[in-house]
Amino acid sequence: MKPASAPVRSHRTARRRAWEDLQNSCGKPAPANGMQRKADFAVNSEAIDRKSQRGDAPSGGMRAAQRVLQTFPWWAMLRQFFAQQRKPLLLGLLLAWCTTLMGCMLLGLSGWFITSTAIAGLSTATALMFDVFTPSASIRLLALGRTASRYAERLVTHDATLAVLVALREKLFHGWARPEAAGSLQLRPARLLFRLTRDLDTLENLYLRLLVPAVAALGTAVALAIFTGFLHPLLGIGSLLWLAGMGLGIAWWMGRQSILPSARHAQALERLRSRTIDLVAGQTDLLMAQQWQAQRQRVLQADARVSTIDQTLNRIEVRGIWAFSLAQSVGLAAALLAGGWLVQTGQAGAPVAALLVLLALAASEPFAGLRRGMLELGKTWLAARRLAEPLGHAGGQPATEAVALPPPPAELAVQARQLQYCYWPQSTPLPPALHPLNLEIRRGEHLAIVGPSGCGKSTLLALLAGELPSHHGMLAALPAAWLTQRTELFQDSVRGNLNLAQLTLDDAALWQALEAAGLAQDIHQSRDGLDTWLGEGGLGLSGGQSRRLALARLFLSPQPLWLLDEPTEGLDTATATEVLARLHQQATASGRTLVIATHLQREAALAQRVLHLRHGRLTESAARGQPDFERLTRLLRSG
Numbered sequence: 001m002k003p004a005s006a007p008v009r010s011h012r013t014a015r016r017r018a019w020e021d022l023q024n025s026c027g028k029p030a031p032a033n034g035m036q037r038k039a040d041f042a043v044n045s046e047a048i049d050r051k052s053q054r055g056d057a058p059s060g061g062m063r064a065a066q067r068v069l070q071t072f073p074w075w076a077m078l079r080q081f082f083a084q085q086r087k088p089l090l091l092g093l094l095l096a097w098c099t100t101l102m103g104c105m106l107l108g109l110s111g112w113f114i115t116s117t118a119i120a121g122l123s124t125a126t127a128l129m130f131d132v133f134t135p136s137a138s139i140r141l142l143a144l145g146r147t148a149s150r151y152a153e154r155l156v157t158h159d160a161t162l163a164v165l166v167a168l169r170e171k172l173f174h175g176w177a178r179p180e181a182a183g184s185l186q187l188r189p190a191r192l193l194f195r196l197t198r199d200l201d202t203l204e205n206l207y208l209r210l211l212v213p214a215v216a217a218l219g220t221a222v223a224l225a226i227f228t229g230f231l232h233p234l235l236g237i238g239s240l241l242w243l244a245g246m247g248l249g250i251a252w253w254m255g256r257q258s259i260l261p262s263a264r265h266a267q268a269l270e271r272l273r274s275r276t277i278d279l280v281a282g283q284t285d286l287l288m289a290q291q292w293q294a295q296r297q298r299v300l301q302a303d304a305r306v307s308t309i310d311q312t313l314n315r316i317e318v319r320g321i322w323a324f325s326l327a328q329s330v331g332l333a334a335a336l337l338a339g340g341w342l343v344q345t346g347q348a349g350a351p352v353a354a355l356l357v358l359l360a361l362a363a364s365e366p367f368a369g370l371r372r373g374m375l376e377l378g379k380t381w382l383a384a385r386r387l388a389e390p391l392g393h394a395g396g397q398p399a400t401e402a403v404a405l406p407p408p409p410a411e412l413a414v415q416a417r418q419l420q421y422c423y424w425p426q427s428t429p430l431p432p433a434l435h436p437l438n439l440e441i442r443r444g445e446h447l448a449i450v451g452p453s454g455c456g457k458s459t460l461l462a463l464l465a466g467e468l469p470s471h472h473g474m475l476a477a478l479p480a481a482w483l484t485q486r487t488e489l490f491q492d493s494v495r496g497n498l499n500l501a502q503l504t505l506d507d508a509a510l511w512q513a514l515e516a517a518g519l520a521q522d523i524h525q526s527r528d529g530l531d532t533w534l535g536e537g538g539l540g541l542s543g544g545q546s547r548r549l550a551l552a553r554l555f556l557s558p559q560p561l562w563l564l565d566e567p568t569e570g571l572d573t574a575t576a577t578e579v580l581a582r583l584h585q586q587a588t589a590s591g592r593t594l595v596i597a598t599h600l601q602r603e604a605a606l607a608q609r610v611l612h613l614r615h616g617r618l619t620e621s622a623a624r625g626q627p628d629f630e631r632l633t634r635l636l637r638s639g
């Protein structure tokens with residue numbers, strides 16, 4: 001026979017498993033393979049060694065604290081909050097406590113006042129003697145004070161929280177602007193957007209919906225306990241235990257019940273959002289592949305999942321409200337009994353008993369403020385966990401500073417020694433995208449890099465541009481402008497897109513660049529000329545026109561090294577020939593160094609030297625005039 005505790009245990013096991021699944025799926029690195037574990041271990045032990053050399057090796061206590069910080073990421077996030085806005089956040093806590101305390105005092109004093117006046121009115125002598133002015137003035141003062149304090153609290157807490165979120169958003173963005181981070185996030189743009197917006201906004205729960213109500217409620221409970229302690233020590237201890245136990249207990253129960261569904265709700269919402277983005281962005285392809293309905297179904301499924309979790313959370317909320325009302329009624333009944341006992345034993349009068357009852361009612365109310373924070377605990381946990389690490393690593397430095405390459409010797413534009421690059425150095429046994437290579441490019445030289453698709457041409461350009469950090473070997477290069485394979489144009493005017501190269505350019509310079517890129521005529525013919533507005537990704541221009549606009553931007557760039565990745569791909573032969581002639585003329589006239597990655601003969605024809613890559617290795621190099629130059633360029637596509 002199964003033991004009676006089996007269902008409970010299996011329920012707990014299921015909950016623990018679900019929790020572990022969630023932890024694994026929310027951005028925690030996948031379980032490391034042997035190589036990665038070794039690499040991680042090496043990195044960690046190196047860090048610890050460095051620390052111990054400095055005499056600050058983490059103690060057992062510190063390690064335990066680090067473990068706690070990883071399990072409860074909100075501590076790390078709260079540290080970030082207080083590092084940004086310590087004083088306003090502390091002031092906000094104080095004001096929140098003052099507001100709830102004044103609310104309690106207002107209710108308690110009103111109860112005392114009404115009861116006292118009623119009793120004083122029983123005889124003319126007491127009625128005449130009774131001082132109505134002091135308590136009524138105090139009540140008015142408390143009412144005004146509470147309103148002012150509430151107003152100030154809202155102002156201070158929200159202002160400070162928004163300021164923290166702005167600072168964190170900027171910090172996070174700078175962290176992502178690092179070349180590697182940006183590259184890996186490009187793989188999941190929906191996630192990037194979601195984290196920049198929703199995850200960061202969710203962090204406000206930490207302070208506004210958890211810390212502020214908890215501090216205000218606990219502070220008020222302590223104040224009430226001190227006050228009732230003067231009436232009778234047992235009353236003080238009892239009220240503190242009851243309020244803290246009841247208020248925090250119900251909040252803890254709600255948090256425990258809702259943390260999983262709430263975190264899943266955030267994940268389901270993220271899924272719904274990315275599926276909807278796919279549906280909208282890829283509608284043409286989906287329709288052509290007759291997958292529109294299937295994708296629609298996937299969106300509906302994600303939506304249904306969100307609704308189901310919403311219902312679960314609603315149920316938890318209703319149960320929480322019910323438990324809280326019940327506990328409040330029990331507390332009220334206990335306060336009534338305690339008041340009656342105080343009156344009966346002559347330790348207090350009826351007005352004090354009324355004050356006690358109303359104080360008990362008012363003091364339990366602030367704990368209700370924790371309800372929303374607890375319902376969204378999982379969401380907050382998820383956001384804190386996902387953002388704690390990138391925010392911890394983000395140095396807040398502009399990306400450009402991180403990628404600046406050292407300058408090469410005077411006569412060179414590029415100097416590389418044993419330069420090597422691997423996209424996933426730790427995680428997989430993939431061969432490097434570039435094996436160690438030595439390279440020197442003279443200033444003003446025009447160089448073509450050729451080789452089969454996937455041989456590492458773009459990777460080399462990315463390294464020269466400083467877009468990828470060179471982990472191994474030495475690389476020095478002049479500042480570079482890079483025309484990538486994918487034309488990046490922005491939702492802006494033609495002028496705005498060109499000004500990206502240099503802000504101070506006048507219209508004449510812009511037209512000259514457009515002319516050089518073979519686009520001036522098309523822009524002249526459009527209604528708004530340079531002010532013609534482009535949609536996302538240059539919408540409104542053809543593929544070839546977009547490419548030429550990007551080329552015009554490159555022509556305006558003041559950088560001495562121009563890197564071009566298949567610059568005339570997608571252009572018709574006549575336009576491409578014209579554009580290349582202009583490119584050659586511009587680069588020669590201004591003494592620019594050109595590095596062109598290409599599959600096309602017409603592009604390689606500009607070069608004075610050609611480099612051949614194969615499987616990430618530099619296999620051949622030939623200067624114009626040498627037979628190998630002709631042989632290597634003949635291998636390329638002719639049109």
Ligand SMILES: Nc1ncnc2c1ncn2[C@@H]1O[C@H](COP(=O)(O)OP(=O)(O)OP(=O)(O)O)[C@@H](O)[C@H]1O
Pocket residue numbers: 183423424433451452453454455456457458459460597
């Ligand atoms: N972001 C990335 N993450 C992982 N691997 C990548 C990434 N980009 C490129 N690679 C890999 O690196 C190798 C070199 O790619 P690269 O884009 O440099 O080739 P390429 O010569 O420019 O190709 P093509 O001529 O088709 O543009 C390829 O094996 C490719 O799969």
